Amino acid sequence: MQALMCHAFGPIDTLRVEDVPEPQPGPGQVLVDVQAASLNFPDALIVQGLYQVKPALPFSPGAELAGVVRAVGEGVAGVQPGDRVIASSGHGAFAQCCVVDAARLMPLPEGMDFELGASFVLTYGTSLHALKTVARLQPGETLLVLGAAGGVGLAAIEIAKAMGARVIAAASNEDKLALCRQVGADETIDYSREDLRKRVDALTDGRGADVVYDPVGGPYTEPALRATGWRGRFLVVGFAAGEIPKIPLNLALLKERAILGVYWGDSVRRDPAGHRANMRQLAEWFAAGKVRPVISERVTLAQAADAIARLANRQVKGKVVVLPQG
Numbered sequence: 597m598q599a600l601m602c603h604a605f606g607p608i609d610t611l612r613v614e615d616v617p618e619p620q621p622g623p624g625q626v627l628v629d630v631q632a633a634s635l636n637f638p639d640a641l642i643v644q645g646l647y648q649v650k651p652a653l654p655f656s657p658g659a660e661l662a663g664v665v666r667a668v669g670e671g672v673a674g675v676q677p678g679d680r681v682i683a684s685s686g687h688g689a690f691a692q693c694c695v696v697d698a699a700r701l702m703p704l705p706e707g708m709d710f711e712l713g714a715s716f717v718l719t720y721g722t723s724l725h726a727l728k729t730v731a732r733l734q735p736g737e738t739l740l741v742l743g744a745a746g747g748v749g750l751a752a753i754e755i756a757k758a759m760g761a762r763v764i765a766a767a768s769n770e771d772k773l774a775l776c777r778q779v780g781a782d783e784t785i786d787y788s789r790e791d792l793r794k795r796v797d798a799l800t801d802g803r804g805a806d807v808v809y810d811p812v813g814g815p816y817t818e819p820a821l822r823a824t825g826w827r828g829r830f831l832v833v834g835f836a837a838g839e840i841p842k843i844p845l846n847l848a849l850l851k852e853r854a855i856l857g858v859y860w861g862d863s864v865r866r867d868p869a870g871h872r873a874n875m876r877q878l879a880e881w882f883a884a885g886k887v888r889p890v891i892s893e894r895v896t897l898a899q900a901a902d903a904i905a906r907l908a909n910r911q912v913k914g915k916v917v918v919l920p921q922g
């Protein structure tokens with residue numbers, strides 16, 4: 597089969613498409629013919645050896661996919677060859693076949709094609725877990741989303757609207773902000789040229805945001821924390837800007853703000869029933885037209901390394917889908 601391979605942690609442009617033997621499903625695992633996979637920021641980190649998980653070399657990147665089950669390993673129940681599924685694979689999805697733990701699989705939701713299915717689990721799973729389970733976002737509250745035109749950012753906008761919140765979306769250019777409004781953001785801020793804190797203050801009559809969703813880090817975190825209101829909740833989701841900010845803790849004391857970490861992957865492992873309930877909720881919202889991944893580009897395996905590099909350089913919007921069979 598064809599796969600995008602990483603032989604050594606290093607620059608993204610060293611990734612190559614190669615012919616490799618098909619993997620075999622072990623006990624508790626399932627072999628899936630990958631019809632579509634999608635890019636996520638961790639793909640850029642994992643191949644450079646900068647992610648918290650370091651797979652054994654060589655490996656294929658690709659953390660989420662949709663496809664058809666080809667074979668099941670020993671002890672797998674409730675999944676059969678021919679089933680249409682979606683999965684978070686951690687890595688391995690940028691290939692024509694991928695072995696996934698059966699526990700990380702769910703049926704392709706009703707009405708969803710493979711491209712949408714491949715763009716659903718990780719971004720929407722993360723954002724629902726963050727907003728519902730961690731922040732306990734309430735109807736009528738105001739949410740500020742940073743990096744709002746990215747994968748998890750757009751999902752956060754749609755989910756917060758489905759939960760009845762008001763959403764302020766922040767991103768780095770007008771094109772990205774227009775997309776945020778298209779998926780439901782009530783207000784937008786261009787944080788590349790506007791003062792984030794002052795604009796949030798103005799948009800909330802000085803009260804500040806109730807919840808902040810921060811997948812970016814770097815220079816935006818401190819002004820966003822200062823823009824969080826009394827007893828607001830600040831979600832630490834990621835550091836796409838590359839820098840892990842150091843925050844003066846008096847900012848937590850001053851308004852009784854809570855700074856809350858989000859680690860979706862580990863939460864799925866620790867609370868599989870909670871994860872399944874969240875995915876059922878998301879499938880219902882998809883069926884009702886409340887959430888729908890925005891696919892901005894479709895690429896082949898041969899084009900995937902270039903797309904990962906563009907994602908790492910802030911040059912993509914929404915989701916980029918990889919089509920490994922094409």
Ligand SMILES: NC(=O)c1ccc[n+]([C@@H]2O[C@H](COP(=O)([O-])OP(=O)(O)OC[C@H]3O[C@@H](n4cnc5c(N)ncnc54)[C@H](OP(=O)(O)O)[C@@H]3O)[C@@H](O)[C@H]2O)c1
Pocket residue numbers: 635636637638718722743744745746747748749766767768769772811812832833834835836837838858859860861907908909910912914
């Ligand atoms: N905690 C968890 O469980 C969890 C789960 C999934 C993902 N994540 C993390 O969430 C973050 C976002 O993931 P994603 O897949 O949504 O990524 P993405 O689609 O690339 O979105 C990230 C956004 O960050 C912004 N950004 C600001 N400065 C940047 C820089 N120097 N380089 C790159 N991007 C920059 C960009 O928006 P602007 O250009 O508009 O600023 C971009 O749209 C990543 O750090 C990822 O590791 C965490």
